[in-house]
Every structure is written in C-alpha cells, then in structure tokens.
Amino acid sequence: MTDLAVRRATAADLPAIVAMLADDHLGATREGAPDDPAYAAAFAEIDADPRQRLVVGEVAGEVIATMQLTIIPGIGRKGARRALIEAVRVRSDLRGGGLGKQLIRWAIETARAEGCVMVQLTSDKSRTEAHRFYDRLGFTQSHLGYKLALS
Secondary structure, eight states, rough: OOOOOEOOOOOOGGHHHHHHHSSSSSHHOOOOOTTHHHHHHHHHHHHOOOOOOOEEEEETTTEEEEEEEEEEEEEEEHHOOEEEEEEEEEOOOGGGGGGGHHHHHHHHHHHHHEEEEEEEEOOOOOOOOOOOOHHHHTTTOEEEEEOOOOO
C-alpha cells in the first residue's frame, strides 16, 4: 500500500480539490471552474477558522485526495466535542488502493487528539460504494439525515 502524506491544503491546491469534487455524477452538476472566486473565498474562510481543517493527501508530492474535518463543540454528552468529516475524495483513478482508508484514519486520529468523542459524516444516498467503504471502516448508519436547500 502506498503511504499517503496528509497536510493542510493551501490556495494552490484548489484546482486539484475542485477537480476531485467535480469528478463524479453529483459533483459534475454542482461544481464550477477552479478559478471561480467563490472557491478562493470559501478557502480563505475555512483556513481562517481554527476548528476547520481542509486537508489534501499526497503521494510522491502529487495531490490525490482531500477532505474537510470540522471540530464541533457541543453541550450534549456532557459538553462533548465531535468531529464532522466532509467532502472526502480520492482521485478516481486511484480509488480502491487503501488511500481513502488512510485519509479517514488520519481524520479519526486528529479528532481523538482534539478530544472528540466521535466522528460523524453523511453520504449521499446514491453513493453506494462510499457506504460500503464507511461500513468496512466501522461506521454505522445510526441516523436519518435531512437537508433543506436554501438557494
């Protein structure tokens, strides 16, 4: 298995990140050109927030994976922190080789180091391969999620 080096994303990583987000049946309909100023503005906001970690995974210096980890303080569970995993992507030509597993393990260990009691994520109903991936990693489908589009 190839070792994945995980690091904080930089603005220079945005083209690779956006390309990975757009590289599936859902992302193709909602992502835009990597140079869209909306991506740079979102990156700046995420990067400025100490509870956010937008990261990339590299192999041999090439960005091939990404995800966002958010640390959420809460009142429930006696003031417990939890971590939210979002926008997990491994470049499509490299899926199935264990890189995603390394990325999620990084997220779990980072959350543990931040004092979180759990990590949670959502996955679109149509992403059945992703569901099998998360099941294999020990995640359970414990909740029913809802969304309300505001725009």
